Amino acid sequence: xxxxxxxxxxxxxxxxxxxxxxxxxxxxxxxxxxxxxxxxxxxxxxxxxxxxxxxxxxxxxxxxxxxxxxxxxxxxxxxxxxxxxxxxxxxxxxxxxxxxxxxxxxxxxxxxxxxxxxxxxxxxxxxxxxxxxxxxxxxxxxxxxxxxxxxxxxxxxxxxxxxxxxxxxxxxxxxxxxxxxxxxxxxxxxxxxxxxxxxxxxxxxxxxxxxxxxxxxxxxxxxxxxxxxxxxxxxxxxxxxxxxxxxxxxxxxxxxxxxxxxxxxxxxxxxxxxxxxxxxxxxxxxxxxxxxxxxxxxxxxxxxxxxxxxxxxxxxxxxxxxxxxxxxxxxxxxxxxxxxxxxxxxxxxxxxxxxxxxxxxxxxxxxxxxxxxxxxxxxxxxxxxxxxxxxxxxxxxxxxxxxxxxxxxxxxxxxxxxxxxxxxxxxxxxxxxxxxxxxxxxxxxxxxxxxxxxxxxxxxxxxxxxxxxxxxxxxxxxxxxxxxxxxxxxxxxxxxxxxxxxxxxxxxxxxxxxxxx
Amino acid sequence: xxxxxxxxxxxxxxxxxxxxxxxxxxxxxxxxxxxxxxxxxxxxxxxxxxxxxxxxxxxxxxxxxxxxxxxxxxxxxxxxxxxxxxxxxxxxxxxxxxxxxxxxxxxxxxxxxxxxxxxxxxxxxxxxxxxxxxxxxxxxxxxxxxxxxxxxxxxxxxxxx
Numbered sequence: 001x002x003x004x005x006x007x008x009x010x011x012x013x014x015x016x017x018x019x020x021x022x023x024x025x026x027x028x029x030x031x032x033x034x035x036x037x038x039x040x041x042x043x044x045x046x047x048x049x050x051x052x053x054x055x056x057x058x059x060x061x062x063x064x065x066x067x068x069x070x071x072x073x074x075x076x077x078x079x080x081x082x083x084x085x086x087x088x089x090x091x092x093x094x095x096x097x098x099x100x101x102x103x104x105x106x107x108x109x110x111x112x113x114x115x116x117x118x119x120x121x122x123x124x125x126x127x128x129x130x131x132x133x134x135x136x137x138x139x140x141x142x143x144x145x146x147x148x149x150x151x152x153x154x155x156x157x158x159x160x161x162x163x164x165x166x167x168x169x170x171x172x173x174x175x176x177x178x179x180x181x182x183x184x185x186x187x188x189x190x191x192x193x194x195x196x197x198x199x200x201x202x203x204x205x206x207x208x209x210x211x212x213x214x215x216x217x218x219x220x221x222x223x224x225x226x227x228x229x230x231x232x233x234x235x236x237x238x239x240x241x242x243x244x245x246x247x248x249x250x251x252x253x254x255x256x257x258x259x260x261x262x263x264x265x266x267x268x269x270x271x272x273x274x275x276x277x278x279x280x281x282x283x284x285x286x287x288x289x290x291x292x293x294x295x296x297x298x299x300x301x302x303x304x305x306x307x308x309x310x311x312x313x314x315x316x317x318x319x320x321x322x323x324x325x326x327x328x329x330x331x332x333x334x335x336x337x338x339x340x341x342x343x344x345x346x347x348x349x350x351x352x353x354x355x356x357x358x359x360x361x362x363x364x365x366x367x368x369x370x371x372x373x374x375x376x377x378x379x380x381x382x383x384x385x386x387x388x389x390x391x392x393x394x395x396x397x398x399x400x401x402x403x404x405x406x407x408x409x410x411x412x413x414x415x416x417x418x419x420x421x422x423x424x425x426x427x428x429x430x431x432x433x434x435x436x437x438x439x440x441x442x443x444x445x446x447x448x449x450x451x452x453x454x455x456x457x458x459x460x461x462x463x464x465x466x467x468x469x470x471x472x473x474x475x476x477x478x479x480x481x482x483x484x485x486x487x488x489x490x491x492x493x494x495x496x497x498x499x500x501x502x503x504x505x506x507x508x509x510x511x512x513x514x515x516x517x
Numbered sequence: 518x519x520x521x522x523x524x525x526x527x528x529x530x531x532x533x534x535x536x537x538x539x540x541x542x543x544x545x546x547x548x549x550x551x552x553x554x555x556x557x558x559x560x561x562x563x564x565x566x567x568x569x570x571x572x573x574x575x576x577x578x579x580x581x582x583x584x585x586x587x588x589x590x591x592x593x594x595x596x597x598x599x600x601x602x603x604x605x606x607x608x609x610x611x612x613x614x615x616x617x618x619x620x621x622x623x624x625x626x627x628x629x630x631x632x633x634x635x636x637x638x639x640x641x642x643x644x645x646x647x648x649x650x651x652x653x654x655x656x657x658x659x660x661x662x663x664x665x666x667x668x669x670x671x672x673x674x675x676x677x678x
Contacts, residue, residue, distance in 0.1 A: 011540075011547050011555070037558075115558045139554070139581070172581040173555040175547050246554075249579040317584040333601060336530055338566035 012176045014169040017140035018107055019044035021147035026182040027051055028074035031062035034443035035081035036116040037170040038109035046455045055446055055455045058414040063088035067095050070104035073188035075151055079107040082123045096130045097206035098196050099158035102185050103151035110166045112286050113313030122288035127162050127264040131210050133217050134162045134264035136241045140174040157213055168243045218265040226261030229274055237278025244284045247316040266294050275300045286314045340369050345508035348482040349435055350377045352489045358402040361394055363387030365408035366442045367435050385415030392428050405432040410440035410448040424473025424501055431495050431502050437510040445513055465505055475500035482506040522575035524583045526605040529594030531568050534631035539570035541635050544652035546574040549644045556581035619675050629668045636672020
């Protein structure tokens, strides 16, 4: 909850402002799985007792629960990081067809520069792919307003709405004016099979609806104040969005701007009209040529950034380089690399793996840092859950047996468990090591089913990992503290040489959990 | 209020209270009525990596990031980070690293270096003392407010001496 001042102003991060905006909009339900840079959205929402907030098991689950809430007639929100949205793509694509019954807003946080991510995907493309509207705030104060607007658009046009932010928006703080909460809607569940049962016959009808909706949304995009023309001296003009707008305003305060806050559907008429008012036109955006390719197709002449700027984060210094049409100069900056904390039990787990000279299929979490020196004992990292499944695949072409799949406790529950069932079903032999530090550590220590505590730290049903692993079909399940160096190494050695599917749960709570309480 | 935008770069490594320091300063600027943009990155950086926070305030601020040679002030808590961070400092800008020795000698608890150095910084900014006190009350847990106010004043004395 925001700290209030007498003027009802608060210094909020983009994530806190998104939560505040949703709260003010009468939000009832919020679901997410933690992921930097989006985590604080749900953490902030959970501080409002009136909101039903949850950490879900994974993003697909979170999306579906939030969608269900919207279909039941209450405003709901789903938040994730960019790669999290990939996990939720299945329900997302079809929810564009079903539409909603009360406002449903999807917050997705991209990570240009990959401060804390495994790829640099530009999620704006999802709006074209799913035919859903896309809002792009550039700062926390704007993010709060845009989220409120998104709920209105969602209800008026019967569509989920994508609000896309970036790390720089999520983690920038700005003074934000706090307002009263609107009255939340009362749920009203109605049977409507042609709208909510997507069998081919119904879905064909709904696809027609989606195309018509896209036309209406295009007309909204032409007239909305979110797509704003700021006239300047007319010499140079910028079509831009998100933080690129702020960087340009710093460097070129006198230029003309078309700032796209609703970047999809594209507002072609506004773009054409703006282009006519300036002598030299530039299109400046972070990451992919999302605006650039579309505006090019309109036959408008402009200068875009050199393709070398499609990787990495932009900043104000790069603006003159982009305007000058130059390629990116690579500056080598020596920064301190992150590493596992002193005393972290992952050091011990990986010391044992290194000693065995195992090939380690890794996963997403603090322990991914074990790929770096001095440990250098983790050899793959692709996505959530792949520690278990890549381990299975790696065995297909490898003669050597010393392959170990490694996954964290929260990650195992997120999507490792299906891989373990797959391994048992397909009679895979090998060792899956669950590094159980009893929290979602990398994102700052969030609860998950295995901790037995809710998002509000209240007791709830606790998932027993060892029982789950046995039920999945693991032949052996051992639980051991990795700080018992000899015992841990002995168990690993024994299990790896057996002709069985074994799970070793390396259990020791993260040292940072207790400090938090 | 004039049109000047103040730019301050804070830096150090995870665990030194870099973000707390910029948070105190941000709230003080808020109470003084400025428009604020404060930028930082959470996540992996907290695992002992380099931590950096940019604070800009004025009548109207656009970019949340400070450019090379764009900072009026540099507040650096770790000497090894200094060579990298000093590139942010404007010609003629104030480098608070110069006060780091004095501050470290003055405080008993290394965890208080951040508040003390902010006290030094406060003597250079157009923000009323009352705003700083309110900021400390906002940012710290109740039980830590009195101690941090005391340490902040020590920093102020160092800054004024």
